[in-house]
Structure formats: C-alpha cells, structure tokens
Amino acid sequence: MTVAIETRGLTKRFGGLVAVDKVDLRADAGETLGIIGVNGAGKTTLMNCICGLYRPDDGDVFVAGERVTGQPPHVVAHRGIGRTFQIPRVFRKMSLIDNLLVPVLDRKAHDAELIEQAEAMLERMQLIDLRHNHAEELSGGQQKLLEMARMLMPDPPIVMLDEPFAGVHPVLCKFMIDRIEETARAGKAVLLISHDLTSIYRLSSRVIALNQGRIIAEGGVDDIRGNPAVIEAYLGT
Amino acid sequence: MELLILNGLVNGLIVGGIYALVGVSLTLLYGVLRVVNFAHGEFVIAGSFLAFVLFTSFGIPPLLAVPIAAVVFFIAGWGLYYVLIPRLARSDDPELMSFLMFYGVSIAAAALMLLLFEADSRTIDYTFTPVSVQVGPIYVSTARLVAFAITVVVSIALALFLFKTLPGKALRAAIMNPEAIQIMGVDIVRLSAFAFALASALAGVTGVLIALVFPAFNPFSGAEYTIIAFIVVVLGGLGNPVGALLAGVLFGLAEQMATVFLPQAMAQIVGFLILVGTIFFRPSGILGVRFKR
Amino acid sequence: MASPSRAPDSADRIYFTLTALMGGVLLIYFASVPLLGLNVAFHFYLMLWITMASAFNVASGFAGYMPFGYVAFYGIGAFTTAILVKKAAFPVFLALPLSGVAGIVLALLFAPTLRLSGIYFGIVSLALAGICRLVITNMPEEITGGSFGLQLGSRAHPVQSFYVMMAVMVVALAVILWLSRSRLGKALRATRDDADAAEMMGVNVPIVRLWGWLISAFFPAVCGGVEAWYTNVVDTETAFNTLITAKTVIYAVAGGLGTVTGPVLGAVAMVWLDELIWRQFPLLNLLILGLATIVLVLFLPRGIVGTLLRKKPQWRRYIP
Numbered sequence: 001m002t003v004a005i006e007t008r009g010l011t012k013r014f015g016g017l018v019a020v021d022k023v024d025l026r027a028d029a030g031e032t033l034g035i036i037g038v039n040g041a042g043k044t045t046l047m048n049c050i051c052g053l054y055r056p057d058d059g060d061v062f063v064a065g066e067r068v069t070g071q072p073p074h075v076v077a078h079r080g081i082g083r084t085f086q087i088p089r090v091f092r093k094m095s096l097i098d099n100l101l102v103p104v105l106d107r108k109a110h111d112a113e114l115i116e117q118a119e120a121m122l123e124r125m126q127l128i129d130l131r132h133n134h135a136e137e138l139s140g141g142q143q144k145l146l147e148m149a150r151m152l153m154p155d156p157p158i159v160m161l162d163e164p165f166a167g168v169h170p171v172l173c174k175f176m177i178d179r180i181e182e183t184a185r186a187g188k189a190v191l192l193i194s195h196d197l198t199s200i201y202r203l204s205s206r207v208i209a210l211n212q213g214r215i216i217a218e219g220g221v222d223d224i225r226g227n228p229a230v231i232e233a234y235l236g237t
Numbered sequence: 238m239e240l241l242i243l244n245g246l247v248n249g250l251i252v253g254g255i256y257a258l259v260g261v262s263l264t265l266l267y268g269v270l271r272v273v274n275f276a277h278g279e280f281v282i283a284g285s286f287l288a289f290v291l292f293t294s295f296g297i298p299p300l301l302a303v304p305i306a307a308v309v310f311f312i313a314g315w316g317l318y319y320v321l322i323p324r325l326a327r328s329d330d331p332e333l334m335s336f337l338m339f340y341g342v343s344i345a346a347a348a349l350m351l352l353l354f355e356a357d358s359r360t361i362d363y364t365f366t367p368v369s370v371q372v373g374p375i376y377v378s379t380a381r382l383v384a385f386a387i388t389v390v391v392s393i394a395l396a397l398f399l400f401k402t403l404p405g406k407a408l409r410a411a412i413m414n415p416e417a418i419q420i421m422g423v424d425i426v427r428l429s430a431f432a433f434a435l436a437s438a439l440a441g442v443t444g445v446l447i448a449l450v451f452p453a454f455n456p457f458s459g460a461e462y463t464i465i466a467f468i469v470v471v472l473g474g475l476g477n478p479v480g481a482l483l484a485g486v487l488f489g490l491a492e493q494m495a496t497v498f499l500p501q502a503m504a505q506i507v508g509f510l511i512l513v514g515t516i517f518f519r520p521s522g523i524l525g526v527r528f529k530r
Numbered sequence: 531m532a533s534p535s536r537a538p539d540s541a542d543r544i545y546f547t548l549t550a551l552m553g554g555v556l557l558i559y560f561a562s563v564p565l566l567g568l569n570v571a572f573h574f575y576l577m578l579w580i581t582m583a584s585a586f587n588v589a590s591g592f593a594g595y596m597p598f599g600y601v602a603f604y605g606i607g608a609f610t611t612a613i614l615v616k617k618a619a620f621p622v623f624l625a626l627p628l629s630g631v632a633g634i635v636l637a638l639l640f641a642p643t644l645r646l647s648g649i650y651f652g653i654v655s656l657a658l659a660g661i662c663r664l665v666i667t668n669m670p671e672e673i674t675g676g677s678f679g680l681q682l683g684s685r686a687h688p689v690q691s692f693y694v695m696m697a698v699m700v701v702a703l704a705v706i707l708w709l710s711r712s713r714l715g716k717a718l719r720a721t722r723d724d725a726d727a728a729e730m731m732g733v734n735v736p737i738v739r740l741w742g743w744l745i746s747a748f749f750p751a752v753c754g755g756v757e758a759w760y761t762n763v764v765d766t767e768t769a770f771n772t773l774i775t776a777k778t779v780i781y782a783v784a785g786g787l788g789t790v791t792g793p794v795l796g797a798v799a800m801v802w803l804d805e806l807i808w809r810q811f812p813l814l815n816l817l818i819l820g821l822a823t824i825v826l827v828l829f830l831p832r833g834i835v836g837t838l839l840r841k842k843p844q845w846r847r848y849i850p
C-alpha cells in the first residue's frame with residue numbers, strides 16, 4: 001500500500017485557540033479514513049490546512065510522499081486533492097456542466113471530450129437532466145451531489161468530504177454512501193468527516209477522533225466504538 | 238509659521254467637525270441599511286442650497302435654517318426611503334446595487350440642482366457682527382465659530398441619542414446584528430426608514446453649515462463631499478458612528494495642515510491616498526474595531 | 531479553443547447561427563454608415579459606448595468587480611494618444627495601440643486592488659481614478675497642456691477614425707465572445723461566484739483575475755485614444771469625467787452583465803434613448819440619465835438580456 005496523504009504534527013492556531021493540535025494522520029490509496037469529533041473539534045480546519053486554504057502554523061502535509069505545506073490551494077489541488085464543503089460552495093451562476101469543468105480547465109483534452117466526461121459524471125450522480133441549469137437552481141441536497149461530482153471530475157487520488165450527509169434525506173444518503181464506497185474501491189484515499197457515526201463506521205477502514213484539535217483516539221472501527229476517551233468526548237461534559 | 242500652523246489647527250478642527258458630520262450620517266446609513274449612499278454629497282449640498290434659498294428669498298438667516306433643514310430633510314429622507322430601498326432588497330447583491338442606484342440618485346440630484354440653480358458658484362451673503370473673533374493670536378470668522386458650535390452640539394446630541402435613548406440603542410443594535418434585532422421584535426423597516434431620515438436630516442444640517450464655513454458651493458460640489466464622506470467612513474470603520482466622528486476631525490486636521498505645507502492639488506491627492514491606504518492596511522478603520530462582520 | 535471532436539449539438543448550432551447573424555448585421559450596418567451618409571458622430575459614439583460597456587462587462591459581469599473609477603483607463607488612453615501625437619509627433623496609428631498599452635500598465639499598477647471585493651473595491655477604484663485625474667491635471671503644462679488641454683492640430687479625420695473605432699469594437703466583441711466560451715472565461719466566472727472554492731478546484735485565482743482585469747482595461751484606453759483623435763482635443767475635465775464611468779456602467783447594467791449581447795443591446799438602447807431625449811430636452815439629459823439608472827436598478831436589476839434569460843433559462847445556451 002502506498003501512503004496517499006499524510007500529515008505530521010499539523011498545527012493551526014487562531015489567536016490563542018489551537019484549532020488543530022499536532023495532528024498526525026495518514027491514509028493509503030483505497031482506504032477510507034473517518035474523522036469524527038464534536039462541533040468545533042477542528043475537523044474542518046484540519047481539511048482547510050491540508051488543502052492549502054489555511055497555512056498551518058506548524059507541521060507538514062505530504063501528498064504521495066511529497067511535501068505540499070504552504071503551497072497555495074490551486075497547486076495542492078493539482079497534486080491530486082479534491083474536496084467538498086460542509087456548506088455547499090457551488091458556482092452559483094454557472095451551469096452544472098461548467099461547474100464540473102472548472103477543476104479540469106488546465107487539461108490538454110479537447111473541450112468536447114471534457115464535456116462528455118462531465119455529462120457522464122452527472123449521469124452517475126443522477127443530475128444529468130439538470131445539466132444546463134444554473135447551480136443556484138438546485139436544492140441543498142442536489143448541491144451536495146454536484147459538489148461530489150465536481151470533486152471527482154478530475155479523478156483525484158485523494159478526496160476529502162466534509163459532512164456529506166448533513167441535511168440529506170436517507171434515500172439520497174444511501175446513494176451518496178454508495179458513491180463514496182465506489183470511490184474508495186477505485187483506489188482513492190478518502191477522508192470523511194461526519195457526525196453520522198453509522199455511516200462512518202460502515203464506510204471507514206480506520207477512524208480518528210478529534211477533540212479540541214487533538215487526536216484522542218485512532219484505530220479500526222471496533223477500537224473506536226468502544227474507546228472510553230471517545231465516549232467521554234461525545235457523551236461527557 | 239507658528240501662526241500658520243495654529244491657523245491650520247483651528248481651521249482643521251472646524252472643517253473636521255463638518256467632515257465628521259458628513260461621515261457620521263453616511264456611516265449610520267451603511268451600518269443600519271447596508272446601502273452605500275453615493276449621493277451623500279448631493280444631499281449635503283442640497284442642504285446648502287436650501288439655506289441659500291431661505292436666506293435670499295425669505296430673508297431667513299442660516300442659524301434658523303438649521304432646524305428647518307433638519308425637519309425638511311428628515312421628512313424627505315423618510316419618503317425617499319420608501320421609494321428607493323424596499324425594492325432594492327430583492328436584488329441579487331443589494332449592497333453593490335445600492336451603490337449603483339445611488340450613483341443614479343447622485344447624477345439626478347446634481348442635475349436637478351443644476352436646473353434650478355445653474356452652474357454658478359453660490360455664496361450666502363450673510364455676515365455676523367463682528368465678522369471675526371480673536372482667538373489667542375489669530376482671527377477666526379464668527380460664521381466658522383458658530384458653525385463649529387453647532388457641529389459640537391449636533392454631535393453631542395447624536396451621541397446622547399445613540400447611547401442613551403431606546404431608539405438610539407435599537408439603531409446601534411441593528412448595526413451590530415440586523416438579524417437578531419428582528420427576532421427581538423423590532424420593526425426593522427421602520428427603524429431603517431428612521432435611520433435614512435435621520436441620516437438625511439444630518440446631511441441637510443451639514444449642508445447649511447457648509448454654506449457658513451466654505452466660501453462657495455455649486456451643484457457639482459456634491460461629488461467632493463461624497464469622497465470626503467467615504468474617506469471619513471472608511472477611516473472610522475464602516476458602520477461605526479463614533480469612529481466616523483473621530484475620523485472626520487482627524488481628516489479635517491490632516492487636510493488643513495496639508496494645505497499649509499502642500500499645494501492645493503497635493504492636499505487633495507493626500508486625501509485619496511489616505512482612503513486607499515486605510516482600506517489596504519487597516520480595513521477596519523483607525524479604531525481597529527469592526528462594528529459588524 | 532480546440533476544435534470539437536464530434537459534431538456540435540443543436541444548441542451550439544443555434545448559438546453560432548445567432549452569433550453570426552447578429553455580428554453580420556452589426557458589421558454591415560456600421561460599415562455602411564459613412565457610405566450612406568448617416569450621422570457619423572452619433573454612430574461613432576454608439577460604437578464607443580458598445581465597446582466601453584462590453585469591456586466593463588469583463589470586469590463586472592465576468593469577474594465580479596465594480597470599478598467605479600473605470601474612466602481612469604479611458605482618460606489615460608486619451609492622454610497617451612494626445613501626448614504622443616502632439617508632443618512626440620507619433621503617427622496616430624502607432625499612438626493608438628500605445629494607448630492600449632498605457633491602459634494595461636495602469637491596470638497592472640492597480641492590480642493589488644484585486645484582492646479587495648465589493649464596495650471596498652468600488653471605493654478604492656474611485657479614489658484611484660481621482661488620483662489619476664489630479665496627477666495629470668498637475669503635470670507640467672508642456673506635457674499635458676494644463677487646464678486648456680491638448681489640441682491635436684489638423685490631424686482629425688472623422689471617417690478614418692470612424693472605421694478605426696469600428697475595428698476596435700469588432701476586436702473587443704470578438705475577444706469577449708471568445709472569452710465567454712473559453713476556459714479563461716469559465717475560470718473567471720468560477721472565481722466570481724466563489725474565489726476560495728475555485729482556488730481549491732485548481733484555478734489560479736490571482737492570475738485569472740489579472741487577465742480579466744487587463745482585458746477590461748485595454749479597450750477603454752484604446753477608446754480614449756480614438757476619441758481624442760476623433761474630437762481632436764483632450765482635457766482632464768472631459769477625459770476623466772465621472773460621467774464616462776456612469777454611462778459605461780449604466781449601459782452595461784441596462785443590457786445585463788455577464789452576457790456578451792447584454793452590454794451591446796444596453797448601449798444601443800440607452801444611447802439611442804439618450805439621443806432622442808437630448809434632442810428634445812437638452813437640459814434634462816443628465817437628470818434623465820440619473821433617473822434611468824434608478825429605475826433600472828429598481829425594476830430591471832438584471833438588465834434586458836438578464837431578465838429575458840431569467841424568464842427563459844433554456845435560452846442561455848442559444849444567446850451569446
């Protein structure tokens with residue numbers, strides 16, 4: 001197994017608050033790493049540090065063994081990291097097809113070829129009938145799907161999903177779970193943040209639990225499920 | 238030289254007081270309504286023309302014109318609010334669209350004044366007796382001193398209103414958190430209309446004072462005051478009334494001192510540079526506190 | 531960009547047919563104005579405003595900025611041509627492209643402002659235009675002609691400058707048409723809608739914005755130059771007049787930001803309206819311009835084309 005993504009001692013502070021505290025994580029190709037933690041534990045901030053949106057105060061991020069710390073987000077993206085957002089961030093006044101084209105604008109391929117790929121991806125996400133609509137005309141759940149499609153479009157080896165199931169109907173939720181499973185099976189490293197522990201336990205091969213920016217537990221699903229520190233963080237004060 | 242500097246200081250304080258008023262009304266408007274009144278300078282100059290008409294046609298002295306302008310502009314502002322603002326909220330980007338709309342208001346207002354008063358510069362031929370008063374080693378025109386006194390009174394009244402009265406507190410709350418205040422059961426539309434009316438009244442009063450302090454004004458002077466208002470508002474922190482008062486005085490002082498040492502055009506450029514520099518290096522204003530956001 | 535590997539679908543066919551049709555009509559109409567003895571001055575300015583509004587659209591509709599000091603580019607272009615022709619005896623045809631270059635240089639100087647957004651950008655842009663005007667006004671009289679401005683001498687040539695203006699308009703529209711379908715255009719739009727998200731999707735946001743900004747600055751600068759040549763005189767009062775920004779913005783908004791046809795249609799409709807009103811009531815011109823802006827923002831904030839596309843979203847693919 002090759003290590004697709006790794007962080008070492010990753011730290012991010014906001015003023016006095018340590019939002020991410022010396023986090024070491026790694027995910028191999030084809031592996032899904034679940035990330036759990038209460039609100040404000042630092043999960044989103046961790047992703048923002050990995051993809052270059054925030055510059056970490058300390059520590060490093062490696063993609064396929066190469067250091068990308070401090071690189072601007074578009075450079076990190078080209079190294080092969082795709083992501084979705086906790087609150088969908090689609091390109092509101094662009095058609096769904098154009099939304100999907102944005103991450104592949106630098107590809108050599110012909111436009112028509114890329115458009116075909118985009119249509120295939122929309123087909124897969126069951127959004128094909130809306131392909132010429134503007135993204136702002138989609139429902140919240142559909143926007144989550146669109147984000148997922150946009151993330152997968154450039155076929156990145158690493159994908160990060162921030163709360164993909166929040167506010168999503170169970171039927172759509174099931175659909176998304178299937179897509180995420182497919183993605184992992186296709187050999188991508190998946191980082192998955194969710195408060196929905198059932199889905200996390202089902203999808204992840206390993207889980208890390210964050211609390212106040214620090215990893216308090218790490219291991220297989222069964223280790224985490226019974227881990228007293230996790231139970232404490234989730235249920236305790 | 239010392240005399241020149243002293244002169245600059247005194248005039249800076251007087252002019253700064255006026256700038257403070259120009260800025261505070263604009264910042265109130267932005268704070269509560271999130272609209273950028275590009276026509277603010279024209280509102281102000283309309284106040285000057287009102288004083289001009291009151292004096293030349295009816296013989297009403299500028300001192301009496303102050304309360305009249307306040308009332309007239311308050312009512313006009315209240316009406317204008319209901320014509321302009323509610324529809325604006327429906328557009329995609331109300332903040333930017335407000336900028337554009339008031340751009341139109343500014344053109345229309347300047348054009349209207351041009352039609353009514355023509356392009357010539359106007360002065361109000363009203364003189365106080367004595368014409369000037371000795372302050373320490375320098376002479377200051379009585380008109381300017383009177384204007385300054387009014388500025389101070391208006392500022393204090395405004396501050397008392399904002400911090401000591403219920404509607405004032407509601408306004409400040411609306412600036413800090415417009416969503417919350419609606420939940421608390423305040424009628425935000427009426428409050429906004431009131432803010433618009435209040436800002437207009439302040440602009441009108443400022444216009445009367447400008448007619449007292451500055452030698453002349455014409456329908457196109459508005460643009461200058463709009464820029465000054467922007468400078469003051471940005472310096473004070475967008476939507477921060479206290480900041481605007483301070484920034485106005487500060488900018489007035491800086492500008493008057495600049496005219497002592499620099500040629501006129503350079504002094505103007507300094508104003509623009511302060512504006513650009515503030516936005517780049519201190520976007521939350523000199524006080525460094527963000528009222529909102 | 532690259533030629534499609536398959537036959538264009540029917541929407542593309544309609545799009546290209548419509549584009550060719552509208553382009554053809556525009557071309558033939560303007561080309562025949564001097565030949566048929568129509569009003570050259572009116573059509574010269576019509577083309578100028580079409581170009582200005584369209585180029586403005588790149589900054590506003592595509593990139594999401596509201597440069598309220600847009601006139602700076604126009605003014606710098608006007609003075610570049612005037613100074614080069616008058617003081618350095620450059621031929622006009624060399625001076626005009628250099629006006630465009632001057633616009634680009636100015637745009638590069640202003641590039642740091644692209645980090646700002648919304649009203650902050652608008653206000654700074656306005657202030658920078660003010661600085662430009664003051665700097666040029668206060669340059670030595672031997673260079674800029676002081677408050678009297680510069681006379682270009684007997685170099686005016688209305689018909690020639692008419693066709694040059696037409697060429698500038700055609701190039702501007704072609705570039706914007708290309709941009710609207712190009713990858714750069716998509717990147718710009720993505721950046722406008724959500725810059726951070728675009729960046730995390732691999733878009734080099736600062737570079738993309740800069741390109742949009744430069745395109746948007748080049749054409750008004752050339753327009754300024756051509757107009758200086760056409761009228762034969764340049765001074766700071768007119769070349770840096772805020773009304774130029776006002777008209778540009780209003781025409782572009784009237785047509786609808788973000789589409790290629792919008793600003794063209796907006797300029798045609800408003801310039802024509804302006805002319806009509808101006809003839810009837812010369813004094814009311816400014817007042818009506820202001821009122822028109824207010825009415826536009828309140829009742830047609832998406833402009834003619836934007837409103838149409840809102841009602842008929844499926845037409846988005848047909849209309850350039």
Ligand SMILES: Nc1ncnc2c1ncn2[C@@H]1O[C@H](COP(=O)(O)OP(=O)(O)OP(=O)(O)O)[C@@H](O)[C@H]1O
Nearest residue numbers: 014017019037038039040041042043044045046086
């Ligand atoms: N841009 C920021 N500036 C200041 N503080 C921030 C910023 N972003 C996050 N924080 C703080 O960092 C901490 C971690 O936030 P983060 O968004 O990473 O939490 P999270 O684990 O994603 O929570 P949730 O489950 O609610 O999404 C919080 O205390 C938050 O207030």
Ligand SMILES: [Mg+2]
Nearest residue numbers: 043044045086
């Ligand atoms: Mg989060």
